[in-house]
Amino acid sequence: MNPIKPLLGALLGAQLALTGASVGAAPQPADAPYAWKPVAIVGGGFVDGIVFQPAVPGLAYARTDMGGAYRRDSATGPWQPLLDWLPLADVNLMGVESLAVDANDPDALYLACGTYTNPLVPNGAVLRSHDRGRTYQRTDLPFKLGGNEGGRGNGERLAVDPNDGRVLYLGSRLAGLWRSTDAARSFRRVDAFPDSAWQRQASDGAPPSWGGSDGKATINFVLFDPKSGTRGQPSRTIYAGVSVVGRPSLWVSRNAGASWQAVPGGPTQHRPMRAALAGDGQLYIAYASDPGPHRMKDGSVWRLAPRTGTWTDITPERPGAADPFGYATVAVDATNPQRLLASTVGRGKGDQLFRSTDGGATWTRLFPAAQFDAAAAPYVADTPLHWLYDVSIDPANPDHALFTTGYGGWETRDLTAADRGQPTHWQVMAGGIEETVALALHSPTKGVPLVTAIGDYSGFVHTDLDKPAPGNPKPPFFGNTHDVTGAELAPEVIVRIGHARDGGRNLGYSLDGGKTWHEPRSVPAGATTGDGFIAVSADGRAWVWTPKSKDGSQPHVSHDHGDTWTPVQGLPAGTRVIADRVNPKRFHAMALFDDQLFSSDDGGLSFGARPLALPDGPVLRADAGSNNHSTRGDDRGGQDRLYAAPGHEGELWLPAFHGLYVKHAGQAFQRLPAVSEIHAFGFGRAAPGKKDPALYLVGTVAGRYGIFRSTDGAKTWQRINDDAHQWGLILQISGDPKVFGRVYVGTHGRGVLYGDPARP
Structure with a gap:
């Protein structure tokens, strides 16, 4: 990552050139090479722009609001992802605000990247490629882009002059119109484009809503008239559309951008x-x-x-x-x-x-x-x-x-x-x-490979990882599926919670490994939006649901498939519960920032509390202590949660954002070496000849960020992804308990991937 600080002078109209730089350092290979493939869902997110390359029949590019960009090389071939190499540090570039091609250079591609204009995120950048998106150079911008904000389907904001490929224009959301005359190696503000054309006025309508830029006067598109110039010379006629009401919104230059006038009428x-x-x-x-x-x-x-x-x-x-x-x-x-x-x-x-x-x-x-x-x-x-x-x-x-x-x-x-x-x-x-955005992953101990909980589009029972599921599981039919899990010793029991559509209840369960689904007779008080966490006992008979709804978040337990629910005693509201994976009567819970550990031995009806007692002291809330961070990762991710180890009663793992801890039955927590940051954590089938399950985590180990596997109880780790497979932000990871080495990765906008050890 090579961010630059916001430049006030540029935003105020100063003529500042920004030079381009190569993207990244030398690629880091995997310690244990893996072959990665998508779990086939197909789509699942907003594809908000498509551009054909007119010089090459069948060549097209697509942009998405938070999942990168894609290339398709023929009219019938699959789309190929172009930004999977972006690391977590550059996740803001996964939202592609606009894309452009050069009509006279079939290999040129330009991506204007930046997901949000929020002051806390880095500025945007233009990624330029001369091999159809296989490699890039990067030009950082002195302003932010909003690839996942209001108006993200407008465009295209980035355009290449069809007569002179050195010339590009970029319409911004907050900083006016910008021009490059060196094929996007640098950009300068177009001061001739009047501020009054794009700056927000009181007459522009409603205030901003979700997405940040809905009420702002952004520059929505730039168009060149190819007949207004000759090859090798800039086009003289350029149009720019501005998202305003009550005043002119179409502007034109007839002298290659030297001056601009509103188009009347x-x-x-x-x-x-x-x-x-x-x-x-x-x-x-x-x-x-x-x-x-x-x-x-x-x-x-x-x-x-x-x-x-x-x-x-x-x-x-x-x-x-x-x-x-x-x-x-x-x-x-x-x-x-x-x-x-x-x-x-x-x-x-x-x-x-x-x-x-x-x-x-x-x-x-x-x-x-x-x-x-x-x-x-x-x-x-x-x-x-x-x-x-x-x-x-x-x-x-x-x-x-x-x-x-x-x-x-x-x-x-x-x-x-x-x-x-x-x-x-x-x-x-x-x-x-x-x-898609994966909110939870469940790989049963027997049966189907994977069940996913997906944001916006429910979730899926994946009987074949390479073929799309026949549809969403129902009833009930969910929008978001917030969580899904199953019974360790009765894998035919799978339970999911989510936001039900069409008046259904916010929980669905299967008693045959995901083949058929049922609604319960009732749901707990406070589970009005279907969010929170669900835990299922090892034998599948007890379900503990912790809602996160604003109107109530008291955990409830059911022992009759949701016919009735009982408030859980001894747990603070909102406390996530997990099932012991050996003892059907035992559940565990944790209040990380209150230094409390909870356990139940009566099927989740009541919990007792004791100190969490981490060896390096309590974990304090944000900005309150040396072992904490101003943020502890995405709260939908797998960090700062408690996990029960398969096959070992009472063994608990705590992948805290700042490090990894383990508590064996009857012992105290100990901190494990080398791990300094975690974003996702999970277990998988033990390696041949090993008793302990394989461990998988996404985070930083020995100073390196990546996806890691341990087969010896976290004594040593191997990085299993390479720099070409990073996918921005990863929220979830889980090994497969049925196949050693297989791991599932749930991303924020690049779907779900599965990896197997690469064959020699």
Whole structure:
């Protein structure tokens, strides 16, 4: 990581050049090489932009809001991840604000990276590649980007001059318009672009909501007119769209950026989202009331004839009070400037895609007659079409089009069938893209390899790690699944908690290893959102649920599959409970910052307390002590939690954020050497000839960050990942109790991976 401090002078308009640097030091290999593959879910996150490379048929790039970027080398091949090498220190770069290609250099790729504009996160950076994303150089920016903030589906904010590949423009959220004249090695602020065009004013509408930038006047897109220049000389005409209302939002330069003027006559009641310049010179712009991706109130689509300055309202369908929505994008067929696609966004009934063959004079709805095949990701059949923020028509094939969604996207290869009055056929386009957030992993001692708890898209029972599950487990049908676990000695019992949709209860259980699922008759008081933690006794008969809901977080226990629940005695509210993995009557719990350890020997009905008694003293809360940090990692991660060892009654492991501790039955905790920071921890099957389970952790061992395995009770560790496989932030890790060496890794935005020792 090579962060630079925010530069106030640059933000105020000083002409400061930022030089580029190579990314990273020499790659560190693994101590024990592993082969890594994704656990097939397919999609699962917001793909918010797709750009074709016009010079190479079939070559396209996709960006995501928090899961990096991808390349697809043919129209039928899987997407390949491009940023898996980013370490935890650079996790902020996993959110890709914008991407751009050079129409005259088939190997050039530029990524504007930065997930949040929060003051606590580092500034953004532009990653530039000249081998299609295989290697990069990095240019740090003096401002922040918001790849996972409001308006993240707008764009593209980064653009390469099609006449002069040395020239790039980058529209920022908070710092105006920036230009590079050396192929992104450095950027300078474009002071000629007036501050009044993009700085927020009181008339700009609602204050910011979730996502940070919803109420701010960000620069949403930059477009060059390729006919305004000659090869080797910068294009003279450049458009910039600014997310404002009540004042001009489209700006143009006709002298290669030396001066800028507002384009008169355009709509001011909505914000411009995306734009497309057709081959006949017509400019098409989609507008919406809000940057998104939340629900919209209104929107429209307009066409501008730049030669005459004439604006024409070509909105396919007018939103109304009973059916509010906006428009996200409009796409143009490169082979026929009259053929268009436009998408709605934020429509409560599900979004719609419109087709025009006469430049927007008339439109046809595509989806009522369209046929959708979800075989590549069966879970999406339960999810309405939403967040269609980008629609792209393949410049090499007018029958091939893609649109993005909050769970990946769809594509067709018979788009022009609609022009003949025939249905179009759509397939899931996200093969190779894995963008889920794993909140918990459970690998049973017998049966299926893995059960996952996934943010936003429930979770899955993975009977085959290389093939998508046939759908989400249900009933009940969850949105978020917050936790999942099972019984050590009765692996057919699996219990999950989450936020139920359609009025279901917030707990589901299986008594046949995940084949079928059931709802309980009741849930505990306070479990209104389905969050918190669930523990299942070794024999599967007792379940202890600790909700984290604001309206109550008292742990409850059930001994009858959720028919009834009893408040747990002797535990503070919100205390996470785990089951002993040998003794069915025993449960354990911990209050780390209160220096307390709890145990139950009556099936979780009551707990007794005693001091935690770590050998180096109590762990104090944030900013309160020398063995603590201002932050202790992501609170959804596996650190600062108590774990019970498989096969050893009463043996407890505490992977604290600052180090690793173990307590054998009847003994005190001891701190183990070498480990100085932990983000995730888990057990796996013992190595051949060993009695103790394998240990896996994500963190820092002997001064090195990575994924580590120990087969000798933490006496020694081997790093099992290399620098090409880091995936930003890892929240969860678990070995497989059935297969030695197999390990599952749950990331924040790059899905779930599994690794096996590499074969010689």
